[in-house]
Amino acid sequence: QKEVEQDPGPLSVPEGAIVSLNCTYSNSAFQYFMWYRQYSRKGPELLMYTYSSGNKEDGRFTAQVDKSSKYISLFIRDSQPSDSATYLCAMSDTSGTYKYIFGTGTRLKVLA
């Protein structure tokens, strides 16, 4: 079993839809959770970062962490064609190892 599982998609939605992207993980020591957006042929860019449990909102994006279920989500409201990209989740523990564990990414297509 992988430490971090992420549905590869592709996920196709109409413009304006609410998108839910998810990751599950197995290591209960993870405390830091991140979402990255990666456009085709580009490097990942950091979208959202959360520490421990709870929600964090930034514009149209909301990151949610449920540590009891070992489940994290990224919600995109009013999705736009420019949101079409691959979304990677990443997480890390507090051991100071500097290691981040990445999901394999979910490919999202927002149709105009």
Add this chain to the structure above:
Amino acid sequence: DVKVTQSSRYLVKRTGEKVFLECVQDMDHENMFWYRQDPGLGLRLIYFSYDVKMKEKGDIPEGYSVSREKKERFSLILESASTNQTSMYLCASSLVGTDNGQFFGPGTRLTVL
């Protein structure tokens, strides 16, 4: 605007060649990382460095070495390139600690023939 830059976007090399991939960051970050990204396998850590001249092996260091002579620069070296090293190579940097996320460069698409 913070930046991580990589020396080449696309590179084609022959089997057995020595390959150098360069990465420079302008954020004064202590940590720097090299990953490779392959379809279905996600990002896999090759090496990371937490200080000048310091390095640690990641999950897949075989066939690679690294060099960090200056804080802002981290090089990945393929001693003798092989076709199974054809991949997208991504450099990243971060501040000390794990609570800031990593900042990535644009990537180098390496093809080994």
